[in-house]
Amino acid sequence: MSTDKKIYQPNPAFAKHAAINSMDAYWKLQNKAIEDYEGFWKKYADEKIDWLSGYDKVLDESDAPFYKWFTEGRLNVSNQCIDRHLADKAHKTAILFEGDRGDVEEITYALLSLRVNKMANLLRHEFNVKKGDRVVLYMPMIPEAAYAMLACARIGAIHSIVFGGFSAEALKDRIEDAEAKIVITADGAYRKGKPYMLKQVVDSALEEGGESIEAVLVVKRNNEEINWVEGRDHNYNELITSQHAECPFEAMDSEDPLFLLYTSGSTGKPKGVQHSTAGYILWAQMTMEWVFDVKGDDIFWCTADIGWITGHTYIIYGPLAAGTTTVMFEGVPTYPDAGRAWKMVQDHKITQFYTAPTAIRVLHKMGEDEPKKYDLSSLKVLGTVGEPIDPPAWKWYYETVGNSNCAIVDTWWQTETGGHMISPLPGATPIKPGCATFALPGIMAEVLDYQGETKNDGGLLCITKPWPAMIRNIWGDPDRYVSAYFGDVSKNGTPIYFSGDGARVDEDGYITIVGRVDDVINVSGHRMGTAEIEAAVKKDDHVAEVAVVSRPHDIKGESIFIYIVLKEGHINKDIKNHINELLANEIGNIAKADHIIEVPGLPKTRSGKIMRRILRSIAKGEEITQDISTLEDPSIVEQIITSAREA
Ligand code: WTA
Numbered sequence: 001m002s003t004d005k006k007i008y009q010p011n012p013a014f015a016k017h018a019a020i021n022s023m024d025a026y027w028k029l030q031n032k033a034i035e036d037y038e039g040f041w042k043k044y045a046d047e048k049i050d051w052l053s054g055y056d057k058v059l060d061e062s063d064a065p066f067y068k069w070f071t072e073g074r075l076n077v078s079n080q081c082i083d084r085h086l087a088d089k090a091h092k093t094a095i096l097f098e099g100d101r102g103d104v105e106e107i108t109y110a111l112l113s114l115r116v117n118k119m120a121n122l123l124r125h126e127f128n129v130k131k132g133d134r135v136v137l138y139m140p141m142i143p144e145a146a147y148a149m150l151a152c153a154r155i156g157a158i159h160s161i162v163f164g165g166f167s168a169e170a171l172k173d174r175i176e177d178a179e180a181k182i183v184i185t186a187d188g189a190y191r192k193g194k195p196y197m198l199k200q201v202v203d204s205a206l207e208e209g210g211e212s213i214e215a216v217l218v219v220k221r222n223n224e225e226i227n228w229v230e231g232r233d234h235n236y237n238e239l240i241t242s243q244h245a246e247c248p249f250e251a252m253d254s255e256d257p258l259f260l261l262y263t264s265g266s267t268g269k270p271k272g273v274q275h276s277t278a279g280y281i282l283w284a285q286m287t288m289e290w291v292f293d294v295k296g297d298d299i300f301w302c303t304a305d306i307g308w309i310t311g312h313t314y315i316i317y318g319p320l321a322a323g324t325t326t327v328m329f330e331g332v333p334t335y336p337d338a339g340r341a342w343k344m345v346q347d348h349k350i351t352q353f354y355t356a357p358t359a360i361r362v363l364h365k366m367g368e369d370e371p372k373k374y375d376l377s378s379l380k381v382l383g384t385v386g387e388p389i390d391p392p393a394w395k396w397y398y399e400t401v402g403n404s405n406c407a408i409v410d411t412w413w414q415t416e417t418g419g420h421m422i423s424p425l426p427g428a429t430p431i432k433p434g435c436a437t438f439a440l441p442g443i444m445a446e447v448l449d450y451q452g453e454t455k456n457d458g459g460l461l462c463i464t465k466p467w468p469a470m471i472r473n474i475w476g477d478p479d480r481y482v483s484a485y486f487g488d489v490s491k492n493g494t495p496i497y498f499s500g501d502g503a504r505v506d507e508d509g510y511i512t513i514v515g516r517v518d519d520v521i522n523v524s525g526h527r528m529g530t531a532e533i534e535a536a537v538k539k540d541d542h543v544a545e546v547a548v549v550s551r552p553h554d555i556k557g558e559s560i561f562i563y564i565v566l567k568e569g570h571i572n573k574d575i576k577n578h579i580n581e582l583l584a585n586e587i588g589n590i591a592k593a594d595h596i597i598e599v600p601g602l603p604k605t606r607s608g609k610i611m612r613r614i615l616r617s618i619a620k621g622e623e624i625t626q627d628i629s630t631l632e633d634p635s636i637v638e639q640i641i642t643s644a645r646e647a
Contacts, residue, residue, distance in 0.1 A: 069279040095112060107143055134157070160261065220235070390434065410424065446462050452492065462489050482495075524555075
């Protein structure tokens with residue numbers, strides 16, 4: 001990916017005070033982990049976690065790949081993120097909220113504690129939410145979403161956040177899979193100066209199903225009129241006032257689930273990725289300190305939505321566990337203009353800024369010189385996540401946003417990994433743009449083939465040892481957990497974690513992520529399975545067959561490209577609109593296709609398997625180099641190319 005051969009050294013003034021301040025320091029840590037893996041993790045678990053009672057084993061591999069970390073330990077994540085900071089940080093801002101319309105609220109650790117305790121009491125006493133119960137959050141980016149997450153953690157309930165862009169159907173599926181007891185939502189919120197609605201999506205979801213739901217708790221944000229189901233719906237703003245200010249937290253086991261987060265795989269329905277309590281929070285905190293190097297009065301801003309793993313780990317859990325100030329933003333960085341994000345950096349003196357390459361490309365395109373209008377001198381570290389960052393975006397981010405002073409940490413990780421896995425360290429790693437560089441200390445990443453042999457010139461990105469923040473299970477489907485993550489690659493007879501990504505390693509040991517090698521596509525950093533999209537398209541009565549692939553896109557990274565075979569007639573605008581409507585309804589607006597083309601047939605092997613690789617090449621406009629002689633009907637390829645060209 002990288003055409004720019006220049007290597008960018010860490011800023012020496014920054015490195016002087018960095019948590020990991022040289023490659024020597026990095027290798028010292030990494031070698032320690034290689035020599036004594038459990039000892040390495042023990043040191044940090046002892047140092048960082050406020051244990052209520054100690055663990056007996058660092059890592060229990062007896063039921064691999066159902067690994068257990070810090071067995072028998074007791075802790076509580078809301079204590080780790082709030083209570084333990086109250087002695088010296090009660091008056092420090094924990095959450096710095098900025099609304100879409102510019103309203104700002106600074107929530108100190110003391111105030112956060114009060115609000116989380118009250119919400120925890122509300123859930124516990126008014127709704128009888130108990131340890132292990134599932135709570136679905138369908139929330140905008142407002143502080144109450146953070147209170148709800150932490151309140152669940154406090155009483156041991158398992159939250160499952162559904163991104164506010166998902167449709168009623170998708171919300172219903174997730175509620176049902178988790179058998180959730182309660183949904184917490186809001187009337188809506190504000191975006192681009194206007195109110196938008198969420199509650200009605202919850203209403204539709206519950207009209208269709210979601211039988212397990214006993215109550216809907218509604219936060220009032222925009223005060224727009226909403227439908228109200230007596231007996232089921234409850235007003236948060238009214239109920240919260242009478243709640244007691246103190247709610248004792250549950251002593252959770254290290255391995256008790258902290259949350260579920262549904263994500264797409266290459267087959268079937270979305271999977272409820274289950275994260276643990278101790279391992280997850282430990283790594284969330286450690287990566288804040290290592291990768292973002294937060295300290296002192298730093299103001300940290302991650303622009304993700306709490307509906308994604310990035311929002312979980314780097315808006316809420318990581319920053320608060322590290323005792324830092326985390327910025328939460330309701331709006332979009334391009335409203336009222338493309339300078340909004342930079343104005344916020346200036347106004348709040350933000351020190352670390354973490355976003356996605358797709359956002360950088362939009363901000364670059366819409367406002368190349370906007371950053372120059374603001375004082376961005378507070379920035380120390382810039383981060384990216386979600387997809388490989390292309391050299392032009394990297395360069396603009398580095399030079400214009402970071403004034404050639406800030407390291408860019410290109411962090412590779414996944415919903416399943418809980419926190420960063422491969423990333424530069426801002427005070428240590430010489431950076432090659434577009435390259436995620438090295439595995440973090442304690443993380444053993446290798447690029448292998450299916451037999452577990454090293455394949456540095458292009459292979460499968462694997463993590464060869466379990467790590468504390470790793471996925472523990474797929475909710476309700478342990479077999480799928482094993483097959484989805486440990487079913488493809490083995491090394492010396494031991495199944496190992498395969499990420500689904502391809503990567504290569506250069507002569508200096510730098511890891512470059514190439515992208516997914518499975519049928520998962522990444523639109524604006526949002527992960528979707530082609531199988532889910534195909535299932536939605538098949539609901540159109542005209543469609544006989546469908547295959548979905550991605551096509552590179554300037555801003556979104558990838559866009560959705562759909563091939564359909566119709567039962568009769570020809571593709572027209574109505575059919576295309578209907579298919580996109582289906583995608584919006586079944587999944588959400590993020591799943592709408594840029595291209596829907598009609599083809600006379602799909603390229604299939606004699607056993608009926610669709611050759612997606614061919615379809616991917618055609619969507620990209622590439623020459624077909626694969627052998628097509630094994631296809632049932634090789635002539636179909638030429639016909640598909642012609643249709644694609646005409647479309
Ligand atoms: C991709 C997001 C290249 C990758 C935290 C991964 C990346 C998927 C990077 C996970 C990066 C994430 N460079 N690709 N720095 N970060 N990815 O679960 O394909 O939403 O498997 O987690 O995003 O997406 P997810």
